[in-house]
Every structure is written in C-alpha cells, then in structure tokens.
Amino acid sequence: MTERTAGRLIPVDPGNSSVRSAYEFTLPPITSGTQTKVMGFAFHPQFGQGSDQPFVCLTYMDEARTDPSRSDKADSYCRTFNKVVHLDYDQATGRLSHLIDVLTGIPANNDQNSGRTRKAPSSTPGATLSAGHHPQGCWP
Numbered sequence: 809m810t811e812r813t814a815g816r817l818i819p820v821d822p823g824n825s826s827v828r829s830a831y832e833f834t835l836p837p838i839t840s841g842t843q844t845k846v847m848g849f850a851f852h853p854q855f856g857q858g859s860d861q862p863f864v865c866l867t868y869m870d871e872a873r874t875d876p877s878r879s880d881k882a883d884s885y886c887r888t889f890n891k892v893v894h895l896d897y898d899q900a901t902g903r904l905s906h907l908i909d910v911l912t913g914i915p916a917n918n919d920q921n922s923g924r925t926r927k928a929p930s931s932t933p934g935a936t937l938s939a940g941h942h943p944q945g946c947w948p
Contacts (some may be wrong), residue, residue, distance in 0.1 A: 809827075809848045813845055813846075814832075815816035815833040815834070815845055815866075816832050816833070817829070817904060818830060819902060830904045833866055835866070836888060837869060844867040844888075845866060847865040847866060848865045850862065850863050852894070861897065862894065862897065863893070863894045864891065864894070864895070866891060867891075867900040868888070868890075868912075869887050869888055870887055870889055870913070875888075876934060885917060888916040889912065889913050889914055890915070890916050891909055891911060891912040891915050892909075892914075894907075894908050894910040895909055897937070929946075
C-alpha cells in the first residue's frame, strides 16, 4: 500500500497483517492543496517472473523547469510536477531500490492530482494522470 503524505510504499503480510516500509520517497515540501505526493502504483506485468518492478505515480519539484500555465514564481506549484517511476524489488530483503524516472514533467495542481498505474491488455505497464486545470494524460 502507499502512504501518500508520508511517501512510503508498504507491503502488508496477508498472513498476519504486519507492515514494514519497503521504500521511502523524497517528497516536495508542499503544505497547501491536496491529492499530491505518492499516488497510485502497479506491478510490472511479469512481476515475480524476472521483472520485479513496481511503477509508482508521485509528485516532485523540478528547479530547472517551470509550468508555463503557472508563471508566478511565488506559486509553489510553478515548479511542481507529477511523474511515473519504477523501482527494483529485492525479494530477499523485501525492499525496493534503484528509482528510475519513466515519465516526468506532468503538470501538477494544488488540487485534484491523481495518478493510477495499471497493466494494459497488451501486458505493457500504463498510467493515467491528471491535475485539476490540466487535461488527463496517458502513458504509454
């Protein structure tokens, strides 16, 4: 499961319901608005069969880029974006590592950010993301 504002991915043991952190993201210091930070995740279509990678949608800040629709530099969302990443799962330790950006620069908003990842019918990982005043984007 995800802890959206704490920025953690946490596996839950179905046998005894115990939990532990598998990965903790570095998140932007956004204090206003809702529905940001760690959003949805999905497993690679061949997870457990050689491609042990979950895909995650999350919010991040990019100091080198600004959102053209938010030109006010005092607006904390002018440099805030959403992205899709994947990580490698180590079955022996139960931890995730090696965060790799898959898709970046998706405009964020101070409300109504949402992100889902899924396995497409072609077994290709996919994601849908949207943010308030921006149209929804799809990947792949």
